[in-house]
Amino acid sequence: MPQKRAVKFLGLSKWVGAFHATPARLEKILPLPLNSFNVFSQNTEPKDTSKFYTDLIRQCIQSKSISDLRTIQTHMIKSGFSHLSLGNKLIDAFLKCGSIEEARNLFDELPQRHIVTWNSMISSYISQRRSEEAVKLYNRMVLERAFPDEFTFSSIFKAFSQLDLVYEGRRAHGQAVVFGLEVSNAFVGSSLVDMYAKFGKFRDARMVLDRVAEKDVVLVTALIVGFAQHGRNVEALEVFKEMIDEGIEANGYTFASILSSCANLKDLLMGMLIHGLVIRSGFEFAVAAQTSLLTMYSKCGLVDDSLKVFKQIIEPNQVTWTSLITGLSQNGREEIALSKFRRMLRSSISPNAFTFSSVLRACSSLAMLEQGKQIHAMVAKYGLSGDTFTGAALIDFYGKCGITEMARLAFDRLSKLDVVSLNTMIYSYAQNGYGNEALKLFNPSLGCLVSSEREGIDQDLKLSNDASQRNHHNFSSHSDSQKTLLRKR
């Protein structure tokens, strides 16, 4: 009986007394009759009415009361949107209450939208990883002559990098230039640098960065992160040093990224130096920096130091636990890795694809069949059977345990194939004496993988197949699994 559900407006006691307001009751106690809203234009609307609604909306946000917002919306629509600014506030309120759909519905209904409203909608879509919607709105915005401002540009570029739309992102950059907002502030600049860096377009990223007059830590960190994420660790370190030289202080984000570069370079000395810097700059308890620190030590082979870092972490998150488990598993401490995994679950932190691929690796190294099976069940429960990394770990695990059928089952569940998972499957077959099955996979033209709807995969397979054909008469260039196959033949 949703109609009868009481709607409580906490601060409304002077209007409604102590009783609860239903939409029908609310209509009776509004400060002005609904019809009379129409006589006010947007500019001359009475101050107190506007304030009345504004307060109401603020209370709804505080109590996260979406149903109350709906009530207000109903009245607004009835009054023919006489209060446009309220419409915008209402959209903002829906967004803050997490109801993006209702915000969008109202957004579409409004005869006019404020630039702030456009920006709010766009950034909400992006933070919900629904960037297609954000881009659609952005394009519509330009068409409807609601000109994007620096707030728009500070968020829209992320949509293009999320969607991997290089050309469109560049075009939006051009539009920012046209509006004179390209490097109007560090917000727009860092968003642009981030986009170009994510695309691997480091020349463009650098050019934008250099044009920003007031550089700050976020701007430079965007470039550092870009280099680090593309495995260009030396360049990441160079930019980091440059930043320090320019007197810009690093923060937790910067340290998280730069320590990850040290880890990948196995540069223990630099890592320890930066560890000192982390402590001195007061980011000792920034969890991402701590996580990277932990990884740095374990990649450099100092497991005990990484355990020490972990002990310091007050609230380890999913990534932290995973890093710890990975480090242990990679350093031959499989049992401890598994016990940490159990502890992670007990502290109600859920595992992800990264975690599973690491614990499965631990199970695989020691051929712990029962444990691995249990983890396989969890993988299925978490809906991660299709993940390429986790899948490859499963294939590897069952292969090592000699259960080829299960390995194949895991293989067939992959939502996407790549060279590694294919190699792992071939290796599992080969290891267990199924030479013919392995060959079928090795040469997809024999019919094993063709005729599936997997297009990207075929591309991948074609590449690896072409490469192997080039080496066909050259035995020494074959991988171990291929050698095994050739012997079996």
Next chain:
DNA sequence: CTAGGGTTAG
């Protein structure tokens, strides 16, 4: 009333 950068896997 609206804005930017992060750490983990084969």
